[in-house]
Amino acid sequence: MNQTSDIELLEQKGLVAKDWQKAFPDNAVPFTSTTVFLVRKGNPKGIHDWADLAKPGVQIVMTNPKTGGNGRYTFLAAYGYALKANNGNQDAAKTYLKQFFGNATALESGGRAATNTFVQRQIGDVLITFENEANVVSKQFGDGQFEIVYPKYSVAAENPVAVVTTVTDKKGTTDVAKAYLGYLWSDEGQNLAADLYLRPSNPQVLAKYADRFPKVETFRPNDVFGTWPEIMKNFFADGGLFDQIYQK
Secondary structure (H helix, E strand, O other): OOOHHHHHHHHHOOOOOOOHHHOOHHHHOOEEEEEEEEEEOOOOOOOOOHHHHHOOOOOEEEEOOOOOHHHHHHHHHHHHHHHHHOOOOHHHHHHHHHHHHHOEEEEEOOHHHHHHHHHOOOOOOEEEEEHHHHHHHHHHOOOOOEEEEOOOEEEEEEOOOOOOHHHHHHHOOHHHHHHHHHHHHOHHHHHHHHHOOOEEOOHHHHHHOOOOOOOOEEEOHHHHHOOHHHHHHHHHOOOOHHHHHOOO
16 A cells, blocks of 8 residues: 555454554565656756745646545645745645645546646646656656656655455465565565665665665655544545645
8 A cells, every 4th residue: 555544444444453564574664655746858847846836837737635645645745845844834834735736737536647647648747746656657658758856855655565364364375475575575575666666665775776766855744744544534534624725
């Protein structure tokens, strides 16, 4: 999953063990990503950091935070930046968010739909998406047509894993499932993650690919905004902060 709340829902239903985060290293997060900007060749709108995305005339393409984790991380990254840039001033941060989402030309249901809108339909000046998605796009859809812009401050998008024990116990595959997920922390698994532009949890492997992963100061959503249930309720539920800010 791309956010722990997805697995927490399975835990609440009794499908996943309550201590699932202790079953593997790094709180069961084998690799991470972060939110970056994909712009067209030459960066014609001069987009270099979050502040540039709130300027008049910039057309943003992204995932709708109400429907996709990619969009939720974008919202949190933008909000986190605005709080940091304004010394924690909530009103100033919300003003930035209104300007930011005022430039949202397309809010798609998922990350790949947003990619298709930006790349194939040629809509928008910037696609805001996960780092791994941005790299795949820039390589697969015409090398040289796009550029990746790394903001100075962004969100850490964690990709947790868990064994759905209610299924594996019934099928007798729990040991195999644990071994499969454990492989993600092996040197081979960590190198494979890096090949796919996912940031390895192993610092030695990450350092090996330093040229592929520019340094970005990141924050964990839970450290800034509370638990995922609180985040989902306060920001993305009906009537939450996103609904209050985005009115089109």
